[in-house]
Amino acid sequence: MVLQITQYNMKLHWRIWVLIIFLMFSFLAIFVSFSPFAISAFEKGVLIKSVEKNSTEFNAGIRAGMIIKEINSKTMNEVLDYSNFISSINSDIEEQKYTIVSDKGSFIFLTDKSLTISVSSIPKTKLKTGLDLSGGARALIRPVNVTLSDAELNDLISVTSERFNVYGLKDVTIKSVKDLQGNNYMLIEIAGSTPSELESLVANQGKFEGKIGNITVFSGGKGDIAHVERAGQQAGIEGCSDVKDGAVCRFTFPITLTEESAKKHADVTSALGLDSENSEYLSEKLNLYIDDTLMDSLYISKDLKGRVTTQIAIQGSSAGLNQQEAFNEANANMKKLQTVLITGSLPYKLEILKLDTISPTLGKEFTKNLIILAVVVFAIIALALLIKYRKIKITSAVVLTMFSEAFITLGVAALIKWNLDAPAIAGIIAGMGTGVNDQIVIIDESVSNAQISLRERIKRAFFIIVGAFFTIVAAMLPLFWAGAGMLKGFALTTILSVLVGILITRPAFAEILRKIQE
C-alpha cells in the first residue's frame, strides 16, 4: 500500500515536470536563445548592426553581431551612449586611438577616419513580429508568362538579393514561396522603413553592363553571356596562402561569351597596352556595373589581347584574418560575381503581383493593446471559472495552464524564428480558447459520476479532447499552402498551441486536478 502511494506521487511529478521543463525551455528560447553565439536579452551594451568592409575597425576584427560594452572606457548601454560618444570625438585630431571592449574581446586601433560601425539596442526578446506589426514592405513577384523551376527561381532570388545590396538595403529577406496550385513566387520582405524606389527596384531585374574603359563589351538582357559555370571542376577555390596579418584565398570560374561579344572584346582589347605596374595584365580593367554602380573590376590577362575567345576564366582573391575567413570570403565573392554575371542572362520580365508598404505606427499601437488584451482575457475567463466552480484552486490551475500554453507556443515561435504577424497572434488567442474548452471538459468529467473511476473519466475527457485536436489540425492544414502561404502563421500558431495543449499542458492539468481533488 505504501509502495503504491509512492508510485503514484512519482507519476504525478513526471507529467508536471514535463510542463515545467518546457516552460523553462520556452523562457530560454524567448529571452536567452539556445545558440552559444546568440545574444542574451539580459546582456548589456549595444549591438553592432554593420561595419563597413575593409575599414580600419573591420580589419582590426570588429564584426556585425558583436556587442560593444565600452569604447575608450565609456560604458555603452544604449544607442544614445554610442551617438553621444561619436559626436564627442574631436575631428580636428588627425589620428584617434579607439579601445573597444566587446563581448568577443577587446580591440585597439588607430584611425583618422570616422567609425563606420552602426549600432542598435539589444532586442528585449527573441520574438520576431511580422511586417504588419513592425512595419516594412512586402512584394510578391512572378515572371510574366514563364514558369520557373526551383533552380531558376533561386537564381532570380540571388540576383535580386545582390541588387538590394547594391542599394544598401538592410534587413531584407527574399525567399521562394509556393501556392496550392504549385505556382512559384519570389517573396521580398523588408523590415523597417521602405525606400521610395522600391517598386522599380523589385519590378526590374537591373541593368547589367561589362565595360572596358568607356566601351560596353557586354550587357544584360541580350544574352551576351551565354553561360556562367558555377560549380564543378573548373569553378571554385584554387588555393589559399598565409600572408602578413592573415591569409588570402583565390577563386576561379569560367564564363562563356557569345561569338558577337567575344569579337567585341577582342576589338577593344587589341587597342590596349600593358599595365605599367604589372606587365602580366592589360592597361584597362573590365568593370562590371549593376544599375550603373561599379560592382567589381577585373584585370585582363595579356594573353587575351585581341583574341576572339568565347571561354574566359574569371579569377579573384579575398583576404581574411585567417584561412577559414579568407576561404569563406573568397567563396562569397565568387558567388557574388557569378550572380552579377548571371544578372545579364535572365530572359524574362517580372510582374509585381502584390506590393504592400506598412507603416510601423499603427502596429506599435496594436502590440501595446495586445498586452491589455491578454490581461483582460485572463481576467474574464478567471472570473467566469470562479463563478461556475467557486474554487480558487481550479481557477488558478486553468489560468496557469492557459498561460503556459501561450508561453510555450511563443517559445517555439522564438526557437524556429517565426515572424509573428497579426493572424499568428490571433491563432495563439484562438488556441487559448480551445485550451480552456478542453480543460472544462476535463474538470466536468472528473467531478461527475462517482461510480466510474477518476482515471476512466479522464480517459473519456481525453477522447473528446483528442477528437477536437484532430478537427482543428484538419481544418487549419490547407492554410499552409493556400494563398502562397500568406496565412501560414495563423495555421502554424493554432496547430502549435493545440499541440502544446494536448502533449504537455493537458496531461499536466489532469494531474494537477487529480491532486486538487484528492
Add this chain to the structure above:
Amino acid sequence: MSQVIEEKHEHRKNWFDKYYKFLMLIPIILVIISLVYIGNFYSKHNDIIFRDVSLSGGTAITLNGGSDYSHLESGLKQKYSDINFRKLTDMRTGDIMAFVIESSAESNSLKADVESILGYKLTSENSSIEFSGPSLGSNFYNQLMMALLISFILMSLVVFIMFRTFVPSIAVIFAAFSDIVIPLAIINYLGIKLSAAGIAAFLMLIGYSVDTDLLLTTRAIKNKEGFLNHRIYRAFKTGIFMTITALCAVLPAFFIITGLPDSFKQIFLILSLGLGADILNTWLTNAGIIKWYCKSHNIT
C-alpha cells in the same frame, strides 16, 4: 430530497421529449434562411462574399491619424467610381486612428491623386499602402475557397473515424456546416468585405465549433451511465460553459484591439458569430438528432 430531484428530472425529461423535434427546426430554418440569403446575394453580386482589395485586386491606402479627410473623399469620388472610405476608431477613446481608402485602381495612380489632394507625399511614416494585382487576388480567393472545402472534408473524415456511425457523424458535420453558413449570411448582411484572414477564420470555425458537438455525441452515445436526457443535459451544462469561455477569449479580442490590422478584428468577429450560431446548432439541432437517433436505436 431524492424525490424532488427525481421529479425535477422527470419534468425535464418530459419537457425535452415533448419539444425536441420542434426545437430542432429552429436552427434548420435559420440555415435555410441564410442559404436563401447567400443564394440571393450570389445572384446579385456573382459571388458569395464581398471581397476586400486583397482578394479582388486593387489598392488600400491607410492614412495614419484622425484629420478631416472630407475634401479628399469628394475629390477622389469624382475620379474613381468604385472607391470607398472607412475610418478606424479606437473603441475605448472614440478617437479616429486612421482613414482607409479602398479602390480597385492601381496603386501608383491612386497614390498620386491622394498626394495631390492632400498636398504632401505619402511615406511609410504617415501611411500604409497595400496593392494586390487582380489576377493574384482572384487566385488567392479561389485557393482559400478550395482550402475551405478541403478543411471541411478533412474535418468530416475525423468525425467519421471518431464515431464510426452515420447519423451521429452527419449530425456533427451538419452543425459545422451551419456554423459557417449562418455567420456568412450575417457578414454579408452587414456588408463586411472579407480579407484573406477573414476566410481563414471560417476555416478555423470548422475546427473550433465542433468540440461541443463531439462532447454531446460522445456523452450521449459512447457513455452509458444515467438516463439519456440527463447525459444530454450534463453535456449541455459543460458545453454551454465551454462556448461562453471561448467567447470570453474572442470577444475582448474584437472589442479591445483597435486600429490595424483589420485582419485581426475580422478573425474574431467571425469566430464570435460562429460560436454564437454554434450554441443553437449544437443544443437544438444536433441534440435533437442525437435524441431521435438514440430513441430509434433504443439507447437510453
